[in-house]
Amino acid sequence: MSWLTFQVKTARRAQLVDITARVAEAVENAGVIDGTCHVFVPHTTAGVTINEGADPDVAADIESHLRELVPKEAAFEHAEGNSDAHIKTVLVGPSCMAPVRGGKLALGTWQAIFLCEWDGPRTRQVEVAVSAV
């Protein structure tokens, strides 16, 4: 098992940040030929997901449609004023898994790994664990 942690600075309140290159680098440095790569973010208002990275409009659509689905200004109990960000984080989840084949991250052709910021801008932590199978 190999662990690596890196930080991501986000620039907007809601932003999908493509972190594929940094995860792929962690996988290549792990020395695991065949296995799995788990990506985890230790946050309650940011998550991680795998989706299309080829066309940046997809990430923009996810940002804008989740903003419509869970508006910031709504009737929430949580006094911090960021319940929408907590709910969007529930929707994308705090982790994802991808296969490692031949020592490399084996995503689908159109896939990328995104840190999903919902309460930025902030500095977020990403943890990558690579294990052999």
Ligand code: ZN
């Ligand atoms: Zn909160």
